[in-house]
Amino acid sequence: MVPISYYLVLSAILFALGVVGFLIKRNLITLFMSIELMLNAVNLAFVAFAWQWKSLNGQVFVFFVMVVAAAEAAVGLAIIIAVFRTRETLNIDRVNLLKL
Amino acid sequence: MRPHLHLWLIPILPLVGAAINGLLGRRFSHRVVTLVGNVFVGASCAWAWRVFAQFLSLPHEMVPYVHDYATWIRAGSFAASYGLYLDQLSMVMVLVVTSVGFLIHIYSIGYMAHEGGYYRFFSYLNLFMFFMLTLVLANNYLVMFIGWEGVGLASYLLIGFFFLRDSAASAGKKAFIVTRIGDLGFLIALFLLIKHFGSLDFSHLFPAISKLGIESAGPGLLTAIGLLLMTGAAGKSAQLPLYVWLPDAMEGPTPVSALIHAATMVTAGVYMVARSHVIFSRAPAAMLVVAIIGCLTALFAATIGMAQTDIKKVLAYSTISQLGYMFLACGVAAYSAGIFHLMTHAFFKGLLFLAAGSVIHALDGEQDMRRMGGLRKHIPGTFWTMTAATFAISGIFPFAGFFSKDEILWNAFSSEHGSWIFWAVGLLTAFLTSFYMFRLWFLTFFGEFRGIEAGVSEHGYGHIHESPKVMLIPLAILAVLSVVGGWIGWPESLGGVQHFDQFLAPVFGGHAEAAVTAAEHSKELLLAGISVLAALLGLLLAWVLYQRRQDLPDKIAAALGWLYNTVRDKYYVDEGYAAAFVQPLIKGSTYILWRGVDAGAIDATANESAEGAEHVSDALRHMQSGNVRSYAGWVAAGAAVVIAYMVYMGVR
Numbered sequence: 001m002v003p004i005s006y007y008l009v010l011s012a013i014l015f016a017l018g019v020v021g022f023l024i025k026r027n028l029i030t031l032f033m034s035i036e037l038m039l040n041a042v043n044l045a046f047v048a049f050a051w052q053w054k055s056l057n058g059q060v061f062v063f064f065v066m067v068v069a070a071a072e073a074a075v076g077l078a079i080i081i082a083v084f085r086t087r088e089t090l091n092i093d094r095v096n097l098l099k100l
Numbered sequence: 101m102r103p104h105l106h107l108w109l110i111p112i113l114p115l116v117g118a119a120i121n122g123l124l125g126r127r128f129s130h131r132v133v134t135l136v137g138n139v140f141v142g143a144s145c146a147w148a149w150r151v152f153a154q155f156l157s158l159p160h161e162m163v164p165y166v167h168d169y170a171t172w173i174r175a176g177s178f179a180a181s182y183g184l185y186l187d188q189l190s191m192v193m194v195l196v197v198t199s200v201g202f203l204i205h206i207y208s209i210g211y212m213a214h215e216g217g218y219y220r221f222f223s224y225l226n227l228f229m230f231f232m233l234t235l236v237l238a239n240n241y242l243v244m245f246i247g248w249e250g251v252g253l254a255s256y257l258l259i260g261f262f263f264l265r266d267s268a269a270s271a272g273k274k275a276f277i278v279t280r281i282g283d284l285g286f287l288i289a290l291f292l293l294i295k296h297f298g299s300l301d302f303s304h305l306f307p308a309i310s311k312l313g314i315e316s317a318g319p320g321l322l323t324a325i326g327l328l329l330m331t332g333a334a335g336k337s338a339q340l341p342l343y344v345w346l347p348d349a350m351e352g353p354t355p356v357s358a359l360i361h362a363a364t365m366v367t368a369g370v371y372m373v374a375r376s377h378v379i380f381s382r383a384p385a386a387m388l389v390v391a392i393i394g395c396l397t398a399l400f401a402a403t404i405g406m407a408q409t410d411i412k413k414v415l416a417y418s419t420i421s422q423l424g425y426m427f428l429a430c431g432v433a434a435y436s437a438g439i440f441h442l443m444t445h446a447f448f449k450g451l452l453f454l455a456a457g458s459v460i461h462a463l464d465g466e467q468d469m470r471r472m473g474g475l476r477k478h479i480p481g482t483f484w485t486m487t488a489a490t491f492a493i494s495g496i497f498p499f500a501g502f503f504s505k506d507e508i509l510w511n512a513f514s515s516e517h518g519s520w521i522f523w524a525v526g527l528l529t530a531f532l533t534s535f536y537m538f539r540l541w542f543l544t545f546f547g548e549f550r551g552i553e554a555g556v557s558e559h560g561y562g563h564i565h566e567s568p569k570v571m572l573i574p575l576a577i578l579a580v581l582s583v584v585g586g587w588i589g590w591p592e593s594l595g596g597v598q599h600f601d602q603f604l605a606p607v608f609g610g611h612a613e614a615a616v617t618a619a620e621h622s623k624e625l626l627l628a629g630i631s632v633l634a635a636l637l638g639l640l641l642a643w644v645l646y647q648r649r650q651d652l653p654d655k656i657a658a659a660l661g662w663l664y665n666t667v668r669d670k671y672y673v674d675e676g677y678a679a680a681f682v683q684p685l686i687k688g689s690t691y692i693l694w695r696g697v698d699a700g701a702i703d704a705t706a707n708e709s710a711e712g713a714e715h716v717s718d719a720l721r722h723m724q725s726g727n728v729r730s731y732a733g734w735v736a737a738g739a740a741v742v743i744a745y746m747v748y749m750g751v752r
Contacts, residue, residue: 019736022732023736026729092729093729096726096728097726098726
């Protein structure tokens, strides 16, 4: 019997890795993967709680998150391709036209 | 059966004319503007005479004829209505204003024909007529005050008629501001009347005041009200110390000087004092002040008038001086003499201005008498009419001015409020008046022409030219009035009947002259003889100086030195006022109110707060660098703060 805290700590570590990856990486695709990592860390927390409290709500929510993530992957990859076509780079620091 | 006089038509007709010309006149042809500008005033004048015919047959108990048209203000126990009040006094004023006003309107057709803003001129002139008639017909002080301020507005608009000329614009402002100082006194007097009598209606107020006794023990409420009313009158009628605006008002077109600044508006103060005679006759101290101010102004302005060279300026100072006479009359309780002089003055001074306008017109705008002379042969029509007016104002028998001026001088001497000092000053003034008027007459019409023959101007005339008929006819009518206008007040000492005094007697409480003895009559005759002698002396002196020995004036001026310069420069009163009031006001406004309060406090607050906002937002702006990772960093930091706060709250 693994206590719930283990799952939550793992979830927190995965989420933190996602955040740090998002902040320090420059490649767009890597950033995208970091976002997926954060989403899945949250998913893990959801199912852990659902198991703990014997409730289906958390598991249903995970399905929604997965659907949204799939849609996001489709749109996000399309944006990345469009960015690459116009600017010929995937370096996020060089995509900085939108500013004052 | 109460006859309905339809008094309201008299003021409303000129207002309609003013509205039509003012709103639509731009698109009208010259001819239509002329028609509209004159027909309505003419109709008003005709109606005034019709009302006069009906008024004469009104039964005694119906005079004064009062008609309320609508309630204006109702506040607690105080009420004021739009109403008109017709008694003998306002009847005289209405006839003078509409008749002289109509003649001057006709004259303006010729005088203003070549000026720009023709429709604007007639619109303003009609507007003035409306306000002036409101003033004289009002049935309470508040409606009178509307007219009072309205004529001030019309005067301002017309003085500044040539507003592109800086001097005209500032003369308009000066007139408006200086009269406003007097109006403040008038307003305070009205407040005192409301506070103590609860009404401003003549028909309530005067019977209530009549019950009060004469304030002989010492100044009281009525004295205060009287003095404040006199402040207002001094502003409007250009008396000491508020006369300074009238000479500058000559910047306006000459018909305006004739109508507003000689014949009608400036006499509003005299009318107001005569209208308030119930108050003044119960306040001897106030009456004494009125008489002294009138007396001093008459003398003071006459001395300045002697040394002026601008033909209109001479007439302006002469107007101030004659207004002083009228106040002197009111101050010695000879109200009907004052109103009589007001009427004859409207004839001859209106004529003098119109004739001066005709001279100026003939010389294409020349106003300096040193560059005139010998005009008698060139413009005989103007010369003869002006001669009539000059003899009238100098008080030479049997011209109009003789009768009214002599009545004032006699009353100044013989009235219970009078004294021989008033008479002596009045006599001296009469001498000076005669001198400066004949000086003007000789300088303008006799001798050699000293000006430069004007070339063909834009008016299309080349040489000195007589004015058109449309200008000469009003001159002729006024000239006849200047001769015969005084005959309705032929003194009994000369075997006549004082029709004018008898007509006004019901208003001023007929101070019956039954007690006048033959000795009194002979004394009056003697004084009249002395004043005519003074006038002839003035004529003689002017003839010697400006006709016989033309080198003398310069020698006398040189001999008198600084005294002459002081008089010529109007006793430096304008400069004194500028130093005492205007400059401190401008300096205070510039350095304290403008640079201190406005720029230093108000603007600075607004500017500094705007600058502060700019600095803060500038700092915030740099957060939006376009670097996506820094945005993410801010989001993460914000989330971290929120989580930390929630954890902290949860732990607690």
